[in-house]
Amino acid sequence: xxxxxxxxxxxxxxxxxxxxxxxxxxxxxxxxxxxxxxxxxxxxxxxxxxxxxxxxxxxxxxxxxxxxxxxxxxxxxxxxxxxxxxxxxxxxxxxxxxxxxxxxxxxxxxxxxxxxxxxxxxxxxxxxxxxxxxxxxxxxxxxxxxxxxxxxxxxxxxxxxxxxxxxxxxxxxxxxxxxxxxxxxxxxxxxxxxxxxxxxxxxxxxxxxxxxxxxxxxxxxxxxxxxxxxxxxxxxxxxxxxxxxxxxxxxxxxxxxxxxxxxxxxxxxxxxxxxxxxxxxxxxxxxxxxxxxxxxxxxxxxxxxxxxxxxxxxxxxxxxxxxxxxxxxxxxxxxxxxxxxxxxxxxxxxxxxxxxxxxxxxxxxxxxxxxxxxxxxxxxxxxxxxxxxx
Amino acid sequence: xxxxxxxxxxxxxxxxxxxxxxxxxxxxxxxxxxxxxxxxxxxxxxxxxxxxxxxxxxxxxxxxxxxxxxxxxxxxxxxxxxxxxxxxxxxxxxxxxxxxxxxxxxxxxxxxxxxxxxxxxxxxxxxxxxxxxxxxxxxxxxxxxxxxxxxxxxxxxxxxxxxxxxxxxxxxxxxxxxxxxxxxxxxxxxxxxxxxxxxxxxxxxxxxxxxxxxxxxxxxxxxxxxxxxxxxxxxxxxxxxxxxxxxxxxxxxxxxxxxxxxxxxxxxxxxxxxxxxxxxxxxxxxxxxxxxxxxxxxxxxxxxxxxxxxxxxxxxxxxxxxxxxxxxxxxxxxxxxxxxxxxxxxxxxxxxxxxxxxxxxxxxxxxxxxxxxxxxxxxxxxxxxxxxxxxxxxxxxxxxxxxxxxxxxxxxxxxxxxxxxxxxxxxxxxxxxxxxxxxxxxxxxxx
Numbered sequence: 001x002x003x004x005x006x007x008x009x010x011x012x013x014x015x016x017x018x019x020x021x022x023x024x025x026x027x028x029x030x031x032x033x034x035x036x037x038x039x040x041x042x043x044x045x046x047x048x049x050x051x052x053x054x055x056x057x058x059x060x061x062x063x064x065x066x067x068x069x070x071x072x073x074x075x076x077x078x079x080x081x082x083x084x085x086x087x088x089x090x091x092x093x094x095x096x097x098x099x100x101x102x103x104x105x106x107x108x109x110x111x112x113x114x115x116x117x118x119x120x121x122x123x124x125x126x127x128x129x130x131x132x133x134x135x136x137x138x139x140x141x142x143x144x145x146x147x148x149x150x151x152x153x154x155x156x157x158x159x160x161x162x163x164x165x166x167x168x169x170x171x172x173x174x175x176x177x178x179x180x181x182x183x184x185x186x187x188x189x190x191x192x193x194x195x196x197x198x199x200x201x202x203x204x205x206x207x208x209x210x211x212x213x214x215x216x217x218x219x220x221x222x223x224x225x226x227x228x229x230x231x232x233x234x235x236x237x238x239x240x241x242x243x244x245x246x247x248x249x250x251x252x253x254x255x256x257x258x259x260x261x262x263x264x265x266x267x268x269x270x271x272x273x274x275x276x277x278x279x280x281x282x283x284x285x286x287x288x289x290x291x292x293x294x295x296x297x298x299x300x301x302x303x304x305x306x307x308x309x310x311x312x313x314x315x316x317x318x319x320x321x322x323x324x325x326x327x328x329x330x331x332x333x334x335x336x337x338x339x340x341x342x343x344x345x346x347x348x349x350x351x352x353x354x355x356x357x358x359x360x361x362x363x364x365x366x367x368x369x370x371x372x373x374x375x376x377x378x379x380x381x382x383x384x385x386x387x388x389x390x
Numbered sequence: 391x392x393x394x395x396x397x398x399x400x401x402x403x404x405x406x407x408x409x410x411x412x413x414x415x416x417x418x419x420x421x422x423x424x425x426x427x428x429x430x431x432x433x434x435x436x437x438x439x440x441x442x443x444x445x446x447x448x449x450x451x452x453x454x455x456x457x458x459x460x461x462x463x464x465x466x467x468x469x470x471x472x473x474x475x476x477x478x479x480x481x482x483x484x485x486x487x488x489x490x491x492x493x494x495x496x497x498x499x500x501x502x503x504x505x506x507x508x509x510x511x512x513x514x515x516x517x518x519x520x521x522x523x524x525x526x527x528x529x530x531x532x533x534x535x536x537x538x539x540x541x542x543x544x545x546x547x548x549x550x551x552x553x554x555x556x557x558x559x560x561x562x563x564x565x566x567x568x569x570x571x572x573x574x575x576x577x578x579x580x581x582x583x584x585x586x587x588x589x590x591x592x593x594x595x596x597x598x599x600x601x602x603x604x605x606x607x608x609x610x611x612x613x614x615x616x617x618x619x620x621x622x623x624x625x626x627x628x629x630x631x632x633x634x635x636x637x638x639x640x641x642x643x644x645x646x647x648x649x650x651x652x653x654x655x656x657x658x659x660x661x662x663x664x665x666x667x668x669x670x671x672x673x674x675x676x677x678x679x680x681x682x683x684x685x686x687x688x689x690x691x692x693x694x695x696x697x698x699x700x701x702x703x704x705x706x707x708x709x710x711x712x713x714x715x716x717x718x719x720x721x722x723x724x725x726x727x728x729x730x731x732x733x734x735x736x737x738x739x740x741x742x743x744x745x746x747x748x749x750x751x752x753x754x755x756x757x758x759x760x761x762x763x764x765x766x767x768x769x770x771x772x773x774x775x776x777x778x779x780x781x782x783x784x785x786x787x788x789x790x791x792x793x794x795x796x797x798x799x800x801x802x803x804x805x806x807x808x809x810x811x812x813x814x815x816x817x818x819x820x821x822x823x824x825x826x827x828x829x830x831x832x833x834x835x836x837x
Contacts, residue, residue, distance in 0.1 A: 113710065113713055117780075123712075125714060126716055127722055134776075135781060141777075145774045196778070246795065247745045247753045247795065248753050377787060
């Protein structure tokens with residue numbers, strides 16, 4: 001799959017609490033920005049992949065606002081990994097030679113539920129409703145407890161390490177006009193914030209947001225017909241767990257293996273051996289700071305048990321060896337479930353094209369986007385996409 | 391006809407105590423209060439498991455309660471599932487009277503004596519409500535007791551005498567939540583003193599009071615002492631000051647409390663409620679019990695407002711519901727009842743690993759449909775945990791003794807005092823009530 005498929009247009013709405021905008025509004029905004037970026041008309045789109053968790057069933061819910069009649073539209077759901085999974089499937093269709101020009105769109109409207117969160121895991125209709133329904137913070141707090149326990153990290157140091165990650169992402173998000181939260185915070189503020197699910201405090205958790213993002217995908221051969229700076233897909237990975245930590249008492253939560261396996265798949269395709277050195281940026285799934293910490297190790301950025309030391313050394317700051325979440329991450333950009341994967345690709349895309357404005361990195365040739373749907377104890381659908389300059 | 395004996399006993403008191411000084415009606419001491427996720431059924435399960443240990447060979451299960459979660463639907467059958475009793479067990483719900491516990495004993499003993507059952511488990515449990523501010527609110531306590539009857543044992547149930555009396559002493563009509571009563575002088579004099587006093591006199595006959603230990607269960611500690619004193623009977627300490635009057639569980643709890651201390655002698659157990667039941671028991675040794683009541687009469691304080699919230703006596707706002715959450719499905723509950731209530735997991739015959747919930751394809755070795763159904767042990771340690779400050783929910787992942795991992799909620803715990811490796815046990819609790827379904831599951835509780 002390496003170097004066979006290109007992204008030639010992208011769009012992304014601002015993420016935030018858009019009470020005045022419907023999911024149709026968000027879809028139109030993101031997709032039309034992408035159409036203009038690629039220099040195409042909506043009617044040029046031959047097929048579409050539509051990623052959302054709860055904001056639209058059937059392909060028709062994407063066709064409706066865009067009036068994309070009578071083309072194949074596949075609705076993809078893998079919780080937070082939905083839009084990277086959608087991109088993956090669009091890429092396969094294009095690489096197979098079935099289509100020249102396709103649309104991938106992800107969107108989520110979370111703020112109409114009145115519910116101060118995204119909902120619980122597990123979730124399925126018509127269950128017995130006896131199994132504990134974990135809020136995401138409570139689920140990820142379980143992993144934090146195991147990580148700190150394994151590496152003998154006490155409460156104070158643990159919370160401080162997590163707070164540093166939050167401070168980093170806030171600093172990056174403050175320079176992103178599309179981010180949901182755009183305020184820098186101090187370490188003290190993060191440490192003093194109310195606890196949401198010990199050891200995670202308010203600033204360890206990403207907000208609940210509305211938003212949409214879109215990409216126009218074509219073959220590598222045709223890419224330059226659309227723009228001089230297309231972004232190529234170098235590698236992709238998708239790994240789905242099978243609830244192992246819940247059912248197997250020999251499994252632990254200081255590593256979230258689906259993330260590691262998805263990354264290895266993508267690295268192999270992209271020919272990456274040393275991600276920390278070879279990648280110029282990584283946009284990863286920081287739904288909670290503890291997830292970003294564990295991701296550093298699972299994606300091979302830090303050796304096992306050394307992520308805290310790397311955080312303290314600033315390795316993943318914008319000035320560091322491998323900038324992570326340069327756009328503010330989920331923490332500040334926000335997390336509309338279906339849109340997040342594509343928003344991560346949007347940042348890599350802009351960076352690779354030198355169009356990241358205030359956030360532009362000096363060197364940006366190879367970037368990674370990673371997202372994961374699910375929870376530590378119930379396992380994940382993890383997706384990784386690696387992008388490079390065309 | 392053979393005799394009926396007590397083979398073992400068990401008891402359960404909730405962890406929580408409400409100081410009577412906090413109550414509008416006042417009083418000395420404390421009363422036991424069931425937690426928000428407890429009810430008569432969950433307490434019955436605790437007492438029954440305390441009594442049974444690992445034993446499961448029971449032919450008859452009688453659940454006595456005036457506060458069953460259901461007016462129509464057998465709570466005893468639900469209890470039989472939660473206790474993982476053999477499917478052949480006969481289940482019987484006894485309610486309607488404060489004497490349901492002692493009547494359950496009578497019925498179970500008769501069944502054993504007639505050879506209809508070799509082992510019978512009697513469980514009495516109550517969680518009764520009174521209007522906030524009333525004297526009954528201060529009097530009542532929540533709790534449960536269990537007795538395992540068999541053809542042999544160290545305590546023989548020698549005689550029963552039941553004297554019903556038609557009187558409006560305590561009553562709760564269909565559809566009402568609170569127990570009603572009449573003027574206390576009427577109830578105590580014409581109810582308790584007259585009925586129990588006369589029956590005790592008749593049963594004792596010419597026998598000397600020194601021959602007996604009297605356990606007098608009446609809803610008034612003062613009148614209990616008076617009754618004993620009148621007849622020169624030596625009583626055993628009541629549970630009123632630490633626990634309260636526990637409804638139809640009260641006589642059985644008094645009895646268990648006595649069994650914990652005594653290894654011989656004759657007991658006269660009197661249970662009051664619209665009449666009186668007298669049970670005569672001969673002790674010929676120490677009857678094995680569970681965890682015991684000694685040392686568990688005390689508990690942790692809970693304040694009045696929390697008690698009112700726990701019992702649903704204060705209206706609450708409906709919280710917003712996230713997308714995709716539906717009411718419990720009766721067919722799903724039924725299909726999964728063995729893994730939900732019996733706590734059955736599956737052990738793979740090919741590789742020996744135990745997994746929960748039960749699987750068809752082994753999570754360890756991948757073989758399909760080579761599983762045997764195994765009941766999980768209820769003791770374990772915390773693998774991990776979390777506490778959600780917004781919802782107040784505490785989750786636990788427990789690694790169980792003997793294998794298997796359990797993901798669930800925690801209860802009766804201080805979320806600030808949890809640690810990896812902490813000892814916990816699984817106890818039955820009520821997870822929710824939705825669409826009239828009282829939904830029960832196991833939760834992790836600190837040991």
